[in-house]
Amino acid sequence: MSATRTDDSYDARVAQILAELGIPAAYGVDRHMPSYAEARDLVSVGMDIYGRDRQLTPHAAGRWTELRVAAHRDGIALLLVSAFRSLEYQRKIFERKIRAGESLEHILKVNAPPGYSEHHTGRAVDLTTPGCPPLAEEFETSAAFAWLVRHAHRLGFAMTYPRENRFGIAYEPWHWAVQE
Ligand SMILES: [Zn+2]
Numbered sequence: 621m622s623a624t625r626t627d628d629s630y631d632a633r634v635a636q637i638l639a640e641l642g643i644p645a646a647y648g649v650d651r652h653m654p655s656y657a658e659a660r661d662l663v664s665v666g667m668d669i670y671g672r673d674r675q676l677t678p679h680a681a682g683r684w685t686e687l688r689v690a691a692h693r694d695g696i697a698l699l700l701v702s703a704f705r706s707l708e709y710q711r712k713i714f715e716r717k718i719r720a721g722e723s724l725e726h727i728l729k730v731n732a733p734p735g736y737s738e739h740h741t742g743r744a745v746d747l748t749t750p751g752c753p754p755l756a757e758e759f760e761t762s763a764a765f766a767w768l769v770r771h772a773h774r775l776g777f778a779m780t781y782p783r784e785n786r787f788g789i790a791y792e793p794w795h796w797a798v799q800e
Pocket of ligand 1: 702739744745746794795796
């Protein structure tokens, strides 16, 4: 995976947000995490499971539709939990968790900080299926996950954070991204 090129002003914004959240400036280097630019060209892909309108890049939106239709054809329902997220959105996730008393160390195990979330690219989706709690590891025991492992790569998707990934991010069987 290659880091998406970012410009100086974007890097400065990311650095400022990290400082405000108390995250070391060397986070990306230390964790081998690529930084990601925010996608500019986005289209709606409909509602997520919470009824929020979600967006992806036009290319990823097309891929997501193909994935969903192919799964449906095989009797699998794929539901959207999250898609594009801006720097500000990612910052709010951190602020909410910090306010709720979670330690930064714990948050960073399950959330990439602003600037380092693959959701900024508009190519990543978090998925679930009926009867499965969202963003839970037990998604890996679902028929939907087994289907994804078998078919998603054919439609251009890959799991970004498998078990024991080199970024030190918790295993995320629900997080899939369209490869460039
Ligand atoms: Zn995700």
